[in-house]
Amino acid sequence: MTDLLTRDRPAAGKRRGRVLPRALSTQEVVLIGVLVVLWILLGVFTPNFLSAQSIQPLLASAAPIALIGVGMTAVIVTAGIDISVASMLMVCAVVMAKLMVDSSWPVPLALLAGVVVGGLCGLLNGLLITIGGVHPIIITFGTSNIFMFIGWRIFDSKVVNGIPTSVAWFGRGADGRFLGVPHSFLLVIVVAAALWWYMRYTAGGRHFYAIGNDQHAARLVGIRVQKRTIIPYVLTGLLVGVAALVATANGTQTLAQSVGQGIELQAIAAVVIGGTSIVGGRGSVLGTLLGALLVQTVESGVIQLGWAPQLAKFFVGIAIIIAVGADLLQQRLTRRAS
């Protein structure tokens, strides 16, 4: 029975008096090591992986994955999941683009509207999950379809042309960099740092972990579980809006219906590779950031090596298995030790 009770929990009481997990988990240290090794190998085996022309787009491409992944971390820590982020991103992006192009709204206002739309989509997910009392994967599978329908209707079977060049501030061109780093990636660092602090050092953030570990226990200690569970979904929605902004500023002034396709799986991959437990209660935003970098490094690396681009998916799959497998093994070892 004890192994049932302690399953998927961090080894408790290893050090007396420690409430917070270490700032840098073993998995995160290993992940940094893997990234360094990968980058060195790619630098050796490709002509120009370790150059600004290659690293800058890599960071810019990792930005949407990381932004969504950061929100998804909070969702998964509460033992939830959000499959609908890709469709949500399409809705946010097309709302932004249409407002800027067809309704000629001022650019900042249009972008803000897109982010708000993301927040509303997240709120819908959160409400359906908490009030309906249904498993999040089912609800978000469903809302994913509904959002995709809304997005496609707004697109009206045409690409959006003529997006103002002023959004290039968020783009991957020379206008979108500060000291050589893409603005979008700086944004990621700010958002990740804020959420890292919130989830680690505030009561509200710790509530997410409590809910993910044991909903009933969380309720008994006085956490308003329903209200607190909605927050990560809304947060994810808002961050999807921000990611949509980065995706809209892709440098072509054109927005196609394929925007965001498949990003939900990339974001979830980033989260679990970063060491967040899919059953909830454990994980950190920092790991997700590293996971997003790993996912994008694999995607870019495979292309620069001249291999079939689709092979990247295979390696991401293997990376998920290795990362989660290592985590499971570590837990089994600590359990045996204690």
Next chain:
Amino acid sequence: MSGKHAQALAPDTTLIAQTRPDETRAAALMRTLLTRRELMLVVLLVIMLVVLFGLSGAGVTSGPYNGVTLASNLINVVPLAMLALAEMIVILTGRGAIDLSVGSIVSLVSMAFGYMYGIWGMPLWASIIGAVLVGAVLGSVNGALVAFLGFPPLIATLATYYAYWSLAIVVNDQQPISSPEIQALYDTARSLPIFGESFPRIPAGVFLFLIPTVVVVWYLVSRHPLGRRLYAVGTNDVAAKWAGIDLARTRFTAFALSGAISGLVAVVTVGQFASARPDAGNAGSGMALPAITIAVLAGVAITGGIGRVSGVVIAALLVTWLNAGILLLFPGNHGTQYQLLALGVLLVGAALLNGYTNRKYHIIN
């Protein structure tokens, strides 16, 4: 818990639940509809067909919606219902079990089948058995990760979803296989005048693939010890363990079966497309999503232990015939868009209804 257990082990066979002393006939009817999902689906199906026939008669649809439409659309039920049955078997085992990789297995096995039958020239029967075996092996990888190594099902099948899809695309350099042998397989997608020429023709795939699969799955789930184990593990795995059931083996078997069925679906899609395509199960939003939707609509509980073959078959018919009606009501691109909306609303609605039913009638806990 005991109530749920009793229901899982001895399904109530009476069609209409008896009126309890303290409830009105309307309340009893409501309870019957909510707790007998197959009955509710039949009612929904009849209402939907009446509405669509009516709209067709009034000339609102762009083409006739009649028996011929229903019969010819059965070709789309075949892969959907089979994959939904695969999902049901997996979801029954509980603890959030789900198989995201079925679409990718379909893609990869399509290519494997293409090589076996179209290029290496293996006989058809051997190629089909080979396809099912390859599917079972791919499903076993999921099963081993989940049952023996302790991976959460969502993560294990997410990883293999990526890996299998990638392999399917890379193995023949993105090219489909459509040799003459493969093209001749289109015969399996042909419609036959099974009930004579005065009745609509039925697609051959229904008899070649769907009905055998339904019968086998029904036998395994309802008449074989394996089925008892699946329901027991999904209902309460601690109790099942104490009852001497091998949890890991049961979970492993569920994923392997799901893979085997997906392998057979690959053969179906090769016949339908007359070509083995590397994106057979991943085109659009993939095949896993509709399959899971149908399973949930059929009343299969994501928490495990609840779900029936008959519900899945009726739900698959409902979704397919609704999709056909939507295409006639909204021609062109709009049709596919409204199909998405319908699928999403059905899934959310069914899930909310499942939750409500469970709370109101205490089917779960």
